[in-house]
Amino acid sequence: MKLRSIEIALPDPAGAAAWMVDVWGLYPAEVRGQTHYLR
Numbered sequence: 907m908k909l910r911s912i913e914i915a916l917p918d919p920a921g922a923a924a925w926m927v928d929v930w931g932l933y934p935a936e937v938r939g940q941t942h943y944l945r
Contacts, residue, residue: 916922923942926932932944 914922919940919942923934923937923944926944927934935943935945937943
């Protein structure tokens with residue numbers, strides 16, 4: 907089984923996305939409003 911996606915609601919989406927990029931090494935794919943899509 908592979909994990910394909912997760913959805914997390916946080917008070918600071920941009921800060922959380924930046925943390926996931928810096929710490930987990932994910933790549934920003936797209937931003938729509940306050941929704942950040944990472945790969």
